[in-house]
Amino acid sequence: MNVAETGVGAARTIDLQTFADPRGRLSVVEGGRHVPFEIRRVYHLYGVPDDALRGAHGHRRLQQLVVAVHGGFTVHLDDGFRRCAVTLDRPDQGLYIAPMTWREIIGFTGGAVAMVLASDHYDADDYFHDYEGFLLEARAAAPPPGGGRV
Known part of the structure; x- marks a missing residue:
């Protein structure tokens, strides 16, 4: 298994x-x-217009693996201190998203399908x-990288 950190x-x-x-x-x-x-829950996103924004939320406890099983899209991640964008367009690669990470998914290609594997059942209180x-709680819960404030 090959793993690449996002930062x-x-x-x-x-x-x-x-x-x-x-x-x-x-x-x-x-x-x-x-x-x-x-894995306690599996769902998939499909038929998403190319200009649509999906996600736009974070989770307190939930862990997820997102896989582009068809087509592609970009996942923007934010842990309260750092941000990055990851393009998923291979069905043999997934993006692990830890708790306390804000995510936004954009740029779905035509016919793209995103499969999401989740660590728990749906819980509205976890969102x-x-x-x-999110920023207030994320920054209060963890020291910033390098010890300084962002």
Whole structure:
């Protein structure tokens, strides 16, 4: 498994275990093995207009792995101190998103499908829908990288 750090919280891309033969390819994700959580919920986004914004929220406890199973899109991440953008356009790679990470997903290509594996069932109380509220809690919960304020 190949992992690339994003510099935002514990977010990282993960190359999925993939098997290929003349019949095609099969990529595998096993909870607790390929991702650091047990998978309790799976959902997918599709039919998203190319100018739509998805996400625009953060989670207090939920962990996720996002995979572009078809097409592509860009995930903007923010941990309250740093930001980055990750383009997902390969079905054999996922983006792990840790708790206390704000995410916005944009730029869906035509026919793109995003699959999301989540560490828990839906819980409305786990969401941040207000960015300023997210920033206050994220910055209070963790010291900034390098010890200085952003």
